Amino acid sequence: MAAILTRPPPDLERERFLADALHGLCLPQKSLPCKYFYDAEGSKLFDQICALPEYYPTRTELGILRAHAGDMAACLGPETLLVEYGSGSSVKTRLLLDRLARPSAYVPVDISREHLFETALALGLDYPSLAVLPLWADFSASFALPRPPWPAARRAVYFPGSTIGNFSEAGAIALMSGVARLVGPGGAFLVGVDLKKDPRALERAYDDAAGVTAAFNLNLLARMNSELDADFDLRRFRHRAVWTPGAGRIEMHLVSEIEQVAHIGATEIHFARGESICTEHSHKYTLEGFARLARRAGLVVRRVWTDSARLFSVQYLEAQSASHESGPSPARGFGRLARRATEP
Numbered sequence: 632m633a634a635i636l637t638r639p640p641p642d643l644e645r646e647r648f649l650a651d652a653l654h655g656l657c658l659p660q661k662s663l664p665c666k667y668f669y670d671a672e673g674s675k676l677f678d679q680i681c682a683l684p685e686y687y688p689t690r691t692e693l694g695i696l697r698a699h700a701g702d703m704a705a706c707l708g709p710e711t712l713l714v715e716y717g718s719g720s721s722v723k724t725r726l727l728l729d730r731l732a733r734p735s736a737y738v739p740v741d742i743s744r745e746h747l748f749e750t751a752l753a754l755g756l757d758y759p760s761l762a763v764l765p766l767w768a769d770f771s772a773s774f775a776l777p778r779p780p781w782p783a784a785r786r787a788v789y790f791p792g793s794t795i796g797n798f799s800e801a802g803a804i805a806l807m808s809g810v811a812r813l814v815g816p817g818g819a820f821l822v823g824v825d826l827k828k829d830p831r832a833l834e835r836a837y838d839d840a841a842g843v844t845a846a847f848n849l850n851l852l853a854r855m856n857s858e859l860d861a862d863f864d865l866r867r868f869r870h871r872a873v874w875t876p877g878a879g880r881i882e883m884h885l886v887s888e889i890e891q892v893a894h895i896g897a898t899e900i901h902f903a904r905g906e907s908i909c910t911e912h913s914h915k916y917t918l919e920g921f922a923r924l925a926r927r928a929g930l931v932v933r934r935v936w937t938d939s940a941r942l943f944s945v946q947y948l949e950a951q952s953a954s955h956e957s958g959p960s961p962a963r964g965f966g967r968l969a970r971r972a973t974e975p
């Protein structure tokens with residue numbers, strides 16, 4: 632496995648977290664970027680969420696992949712350079728890699744360095760003839776791809792998990808415009824997109840009976856306490872997940888149960904009783920709505936695979952050569968961090 636990485640200045644990560652937290656908590660609707668969910672504890676809780684009976688996206692997407700990975704690989708074609716955004720443990724990717732014809736290389740891109748390199752190492756062992764080139768970067772910022780050991784016939788970006796739903800409309804367009812630029816005209820985008828459904832099923836998926844999603848949400852406060860010298864009282868906030876039909880999204884909030892003041896360092900954060908911090912948007916799409924959004928980023932939907940209940944979709948898109956609209960703002964909760972790797 633060839634690996635590349637440069638270490639950012641030691642406190643840069645904390646400084647960004649602090650700046651984002653202070654900025655978000657001073658807005659009229661207090662908010663925190665959802666990318667900060669994923670410290671070690673948050674990542675562990677997210678893995679548990681994925682296995683919950685109420686949280687249908689993971690198992691449904693896996694079912695779609697198991698049924699159609701061969702078809703998807705055929706769309707991507709031989710000698711493709713496969714780039715995965717937010718690769719995590721690359722579980723879904725293995726289903727694709729098993730079917731891809733002579734991939735030129737696999738470039739997992741992830742912000743979580745340990746996870747990225749562990750996974751890349753494991754993949755390198757399991758796929759000895761595959762060039763695995765991990766890239767420690769924020770996929771929502773611009774980055775350069777490592778050079779594959781041999782030329783690729785085509786570039787493709789794989790973005791499973793419906794993380795595209797965690798972006799604002801402008802953010803999703805900006806991200807997909809970036810994908811279109813990265814893969815070039817005729818290049819491919821394979822993406823997991825969660826679909827609109829019964830709001831009650833959605834609210835259950837984001838507020839499970841065992842309270843794992845609540846713990847995941849509250850962990851953001853615990854993370855600020857331990858990393859930012861904050862003193863949020865976790866017993867005085869509760870998790871809330873609500874379907875917002877106008878915006879077509881689930882919103883997650885942390886609601887203050889009392890009037891209270893929390894501190895981040897010397898900065899006071901005032902909460903009225905019932906006031907909330909918005910911690911995540913999770914947009915759900917219709918097939919038509921997503922196709923329209925993608926078109927604004929210069930991507931055309933060519934194939935769609937869904938489960939029989941049409942809960943979730945995996946979509947294959949191609950980048951057009953014509954100029955297209957490009958969203959100006961970064962992703963809600965994912966933008967801004969741009970890190971790039973260059974050492975094993």
Ligand code: AVI
Nearest residue numbers: 680792793794797837844913
């Ligand atoms: C990562 N992302 C696609 C998840 C979602 O469904 O929006 C994050 C999540 N939040 C609560 N449960 C899962």
